[in-house]
Amino acid sequence: MPVTVSMIAKHVGLSRQTVGFILGDRGHLFREETRKRVLAAAEELGYRRNAAAMAMMRGRYNAIGLLQSVNAAFGLVHANFLAALMEQLRATNMHLSLGQVDDETLVDESAMPELMNSWAVDGLIISYVANYPERLVDILHRYRLPAIWTNVKHPFDAVYSDDYAGARDATELLLKMGHRRIAFVRYYDGVHYSSRDRWSGYSDAMHAAGLQPRRIGTHMGDWTSAEAHARRAEHVRAWVQTADRPSAVVIDDEEVATLVVHFAAVVGVALGSDLSVMNISRDALPVLGRVVSTMRIPTGDMAFAAVPLLLEKITTSGSELPSVSVPCLSFNPDATCRPPVG
Amino acid sequence: MPVTVSMIAKHVGLSRQTVGFILGDRGHLFREETRKRVLAAAEELGYRRNAAAMAMMRGRYNAIGLLQSVNAAFGLVHANFLAALMEQLRATNMHLSLGQVDDETLVDESAMPELMNSWAVDGLIISYVANYPERLVDILHRYRLPAIWTNVKHPFDAVYSDDYAGARDATELLLKMGHRRIAFVRYYDGVHYSSRDRWSGYSDAMHAAGLQPRRIGTHMGDWTSAEAHARRAEHVRAWVQTADRPSAVVIDDEEVATLVVHFAAVVGVALGSDLSVMNISRDALPVLGRVVSTMRIPTGDMAFAAVPLLLEKITTSGSELPSVSVPCLSFNPDATCRPPVG
DNA sequence: CTGAAAGCGCTTACAG
DNA sequence: CTGAAAGCGCTTACAG
Numbered sequence: 207m208p209v210t211v212s213m214i215a216k217h218v219g220l221s222r223q224t225v226g227f228i229l230g231d232r233g234h235l236f237r238e239e240t241r242k243r244v245l246a247a248a249e250e251l252g253y254r255r256n257a258a259a260m261a262m263m264r265g266r267y268n269a270i271g272l273l274q275s276v277n278a279a280f281g282l283v284h285a286n287f288l289a290a291l292m293e294q295l296r297a298t299n300m301h302l303s304l305g306q307v308d309d310e311t312l313v314d315e316s317a318m319p320e321l322m323n324s325w326a327v328d329g330l331i332i333s334y335v336a337n338y339p340e341r342l343v344d345i346l347h348r349y350r351l352p353a354i355w356t357n358v359k360h361p362f363d364a365v366y367s368d369d370y371a372g373a374r375d376a377t378e379l380l381l382k383m384g385h386r387r388i389a390f391v392r393y394y395d396g397v398h399y400s401s402r403d404r405w406s407g408y409s410d411a412m413h414a415a416g417l418q419p420r421r422i423g424t425h426m427g428d429w430t431s432a433e434a435h436a437r438r439a440e441h442v443r444a445w446v447q448t449a450d451r452p453s454a455v456v457i458d459d460e461e462v463a464t465l466v467v468h469f470a471a472v473v474g475v476a477l478g479s480d481l482s483v484m485n486i487s488r489d490a491l492p493v494l495g496r497v498v499s500t501m502r503i504p505t506g507d508m509a510f511a512a513v514p515l516l517l518e519k520i521t522t523s524g525s526e527l528p529s530v531s532v533p534c535l536s537f538n539p540d541a542t543c544r545p546p547v548g
Numbered sequence: 549m550p551v552t553v554s555m556i557a558k559h560v561g562l563s564r565q566t567v568g569f570i571l572g573d574r575g576h577l578f579r580e581e582t583r584k585r586v587l588a589a590a591e592e593l594g595y596r597r598n599a600a601a602m603a604m605m606r607g608r609y610n611a612i613g614l615l616q617s618v619n620a621a622f623g624l625v626h627a628n629f630l631a632a633l634m635e636q637l638r639a640t641n642m643h644l645s646l647g648q649v650d651d652e653t654l655v656d657e658s659a660m661p662e663l664m665n666s667w668a669v670d671g672l673i674i675s676y677v678a679n680y681p682e683r684l685v686d687i688l689h690r691y692r693l694p695a696i697w698t699n700v701k702h703p704f705d706a707v708y709s710d711d712y713a714g715a716r717d718a719t720e721l722l723l724k725m726g727h728r729r730i731a732f733v734r735y736y737d738g739v740h741y742s743s744r745d746r747w748s749g750y751s752d753a754m755h756a757a758g759l760q761p762r763r764i765g766t767h768m769g770d771w772t773s774a775e776a777h778a779r780r781a782e783h784v785r786a787w788v789q790t791a792d793r794p795s796a797v798v799i800d801d802e803e804v805a806t807l808v809v810h811f812a813a814v815v816g817v818a819l820g821s822d823l824s825v826m827n828i829s830r831d832a833l834p835v836l837g838r839v840v841s842t843m844r845i846p847t848g849d850m851a852f853a854a855v856p857l858l859l860e861k862i863t864t865s866g867s868e869l870p871s872v873s874v875p876c877l878s879f880n881p882d883a884t885c886r887p888p889v890g
Numbered sequence: 891c892t893g894a895a896a897g898c899g900c901t902t903a904c905a906g
Numbered sequence: 907c908t909g910a911a912a913g914c915g916c917t918t919a920c921a922g
Binding site for chain 2: 256
């Protein structure tokens with residue numbers, strides 16, 4: 207049994223309302239001595255505001271929800287994204303509530319998924335990495351849930367990274383250094399728009415320079431098994447040490463970039479001079495002890511953009527807001543990218 | 549303005565209570581035709597249960613909070629941990645609410661931090677990686693917040709990994725294979741108990757076998773800078789290729805393990821035969837394309853243990869529950885660990 | 891500076 | 907099968 211305002215009132219011999227005022231933000235209306243007595247009693251008894259009553263009064267929960275698919279591995283919400291969300295929300299004393307509904311529930315059941323039905327949030331950030339169920343759109347609309355999409359290039363109410371420009375800029379950076387044999391390295395073609403856009407950005411930059419795009423690595427359906435890891439590694443080793451390897455590569459995956467750095471060292475190919483490496487990654491952390499040129503996917507910035515957008519959407523309750531495209535940022539471009547020799 | 553029961557009642561020409569019953573779990577008390585009418589109206593109007601009113605009635609939020617320090621990087625809550633928490637909560641349609649208070653607020657302010665004061669949760673999972681402020685204990689106690697600690701070896705109300713046994717078992721596994729020159733590799737001594745316990749587990753196993761523990765790597769205060777990465781890498785390269793390197797190593801960090809695998813390949817030291825490697829890590833994922841013997845820190849299992857414990861604590865409101873020590877698990881012990889040659 | 895009334899949206903006995 | 911009453915904990919006008 208939690209402590210209520212009434213209990214404190216009884217304890218200090220005042221009315222419920224008086225205590226409520228003092229515990230709220232109208233303490234200044236009362237005698238200092240009265241205030242002190244009430245505050246002391248509240249602390250002594252361990253009074254904590256009842257969040258439910260509060261929410262009911264204000265019609266606001268002061269919390270936003272992050273909706274994810276169960277099917278997508280949780281890891282798809284990057285730590286940077288969560289950290290940035292939290293940072294934004296902390297400033298306004300809001301909470302972040304996590305929720306997952308599995309696609310089957312969303313699609314099959316005619317009723318609203320229980321988890322969403324009684325979700326104590328003012329609005330939602332939708333984090334489906336592509337392939338969200340159509341019915342989700344219906345639900346958001348029908349129940350007038352303010353929501354901002356991430357990872358989806360909707361014209362309205364969405365925040366997404368500009369992967370096209372990111373990959374294009376990465377490629378142009380290498381082109382400007384004088385590279386002409388620039389390849390795009392990838393072993394997994396995702397269903398996500400970013401997968402297509404990165405390839406487009408790269409190949410458009412190549413075409414614009416009058417060059418043929420070249421792709422290294424084919425789609426391997428299996429990404430996670432030990433065999434898949436080994437196969438990728440073998441493939442990377444093979445092309446890194448081959449004579450006609452490109453002078454520069456744009457790599458679409460951090461793990462593959464690590465393999466390239468690794469095998470370059472193993473077979474004696476010097477990064478930068480023998481092979482320029484530009485990594486597309488959510489982190490710009492050193493790889494195997496060395497800094498790698500990175501085009502950073504703006505995971506954190508997307509969260510920074512999404513929160514204010516959602517808050518605005520909540521207060522204006524429902525009007526469509528123009529989407530925000532968040533640019534990628536280049537880090538340490540000359541760490542592993544140098545003009546080609548010879 | 550969200551849709552309420554009253555609005556539906558008006559719409560179908562029934563009383564508020566009747567509609568409430570039908571929308572709740574007592575629909576069977578009414579005529580099928582009435583039910584259908586109400587349900588159809590609810591769907592048409594987009595009725596969603598008011599979570600605040602619900603929580604107020606039940607005295608339960610059906611949500612638990614995960615409290616983290618701002619100071620500790622968010623990354624310290626591992627994705628596995630979050631995923632496991634979510635999985636547990638999904639089964640009971642509960643939500644997970646994330647909250648961070650910075651240590652200063654917790655320590656300095658006499659008042660309850662606002663974020664915790666109006667947190668709509670039934671209980672808390674505390675995820676401070678050591679060095680939690682003493683005042684946090686006061687607050688939990690004073691406000692009777694049901695809480696389970698993680699990462700802290702409290703005798704009550706805590707869930708923690710058995711890092712001592714993990715490191716000991718890892719070492720014994722190598723001892724049983726016949727290794728005698730087994731070193732413990734670490735470049736950062738954390739303040740967390742696991743840091744001490746792993747060393748103890750390793751060195752106790754060595755002593756029990758009549759051997760001297762040997763530590764490779766000294767504490768480098770700086771872990772994250774590019775220079776620190778480079779320094780670690782250089783150090784690993786040096787001892788991996790030195791003649792008197794140990795025949796086996798227990799490595800306390802995944803990143804360092806990656807460096808060892810990397811430089812072993814670079815300098816031509818064969819993992820398993822020339823150097824046995826046992827990694828202590830939260831993941832047992834392949835490293836640089838190859839499977840590495842791993843003693844896995846049971847991040848996910850800790851979450852699986854913490855949730856039922858917290859739920860019990862919530863329902864029994866307050867009694868002290870015995871803590872749970874979660875064992876580490878060994879994966880692929882013979883991937884990179886082999887009996888020493890010669 | 892302080893006390894009595896109404897209501898946020900819902901549920902739960904209680905009579906019919 | 908259906909309707910009128912009370913209350914969960916709090917705040918917000920309203921009189922004194």
